[in-house]
Amino acid sequence: MNPSNSSDQPERPDPQASRPQVEPGPAAPQQRGQRRNLWPLWAVLAVTIAPVIASYAMYYGVKPEGRVNYGDFVEPQVTLTTVRVAPVITPRAESAFVAFQQGAANKKSLTQLGDWQGRWLMVRIGPAACDKACQQELYLMRQVRLTTGRERERVERLWILTDSGTPDPAVLAEHEGLWVIRLMPQTKSEALIDNWFSVAAQSAARNAGASNIWIVDPLGNLMMRFPDSPDPNGMKKDLNRLLKASRIG
Template identity: 45%
Template sequence: MRLTSRGKFLLVVGVFVAPVVAAYLAYAGWRPSAHSNYGDLLNVTPLQQTAGQTPDGHAFDLGELRGKWVMVRVGPGHCDAACAWQLYLMRQTRIAQGKEQSRIERLWVLTDTAPPDTAVLAAHPGLHVWRPASPAFAAQFPAPQGSATAHIYLIDPLGNLMMRFPSHVDAKGMMKDLRLLLKASQIG
């Protein structure tokens, strides 16, 4: 089949116009429906009242973790089986990020005056354990059933609470979300 000069012209115009039209459609709001986050995106809110201290009494402000993604566990100093599992998942998820793991920190926010178990701390080197100066700090972590201890949260490098993972968290889903955030993020 031979193309006429008009057909050749339309083919050349189509080759140059098609990418422009596709880019416009993508920019104007068309998104593939197959992609979704595993964790629940929260209204991005900067955390307030970030002063506190470590269990050994040293002053520590969460502002020192700025520039890093922070996985957070909120709960009492006594670490039950659910707490141990969350800390384990946070550690393993960070390690699974490979060379990007230095961009991630782990934080256990203590909600009571009980000291954390030394055996648990020994099993999680690099874990930041912190008790806020204000008891109202823990109220900033929303939970569907009202218990923030059932969830792992994520703070972005700017200090904003931005994601909550389900109470019975799937490690692969959490790793995938974190990997995508690290890939897309220009900060932290």
């Protein structure tokens, strides 16, 4: 007789039989319902945050192979929010910050570059004397901004002076909306940025292939520099790409 088939073998107790059965409490379905109700909130957050993450991944992190930018990225990143400046020429129109200097109810002092946060900045850095190359750069800044159409309200133009001079009014007459500001003496903690900025203003003469036109992002980070004698089509493509990818300014 096969012992495995013997009916004399005692039955083993079922370990589950001795365990008490616990019925789910009334709160369990309610908790599951609450979790389900949070899904719309997470979906809204994902839709809101995704464009910001995508734009920064594109321009500060992931750079897909074969992707071509006309301007050169500034690496490592330089934050300019605390660089102290003073307005020299305030535009009368074509700027979201005009009211800050004209006695409006929301008047605000513009004393550092961080006060222009929230907009993309096209910046020219250099002395007040404006030769043909300078005039061409100011012209390109104006025209490239105009090509963005209604998106131009997201873009400001700044001419940062590195000396004590004053630009020729005849030059400025052609560039309504252009802020002319001057670098001010920096505190000790800002001296490194001030020195970097001053050197950058003159580096075009020493580094072949570089212009004095830069892009500052809405968070106050210097992020891009255009080549010497910049091509307006290349500038336009870069600026439109930034505006399209970003939702932060």
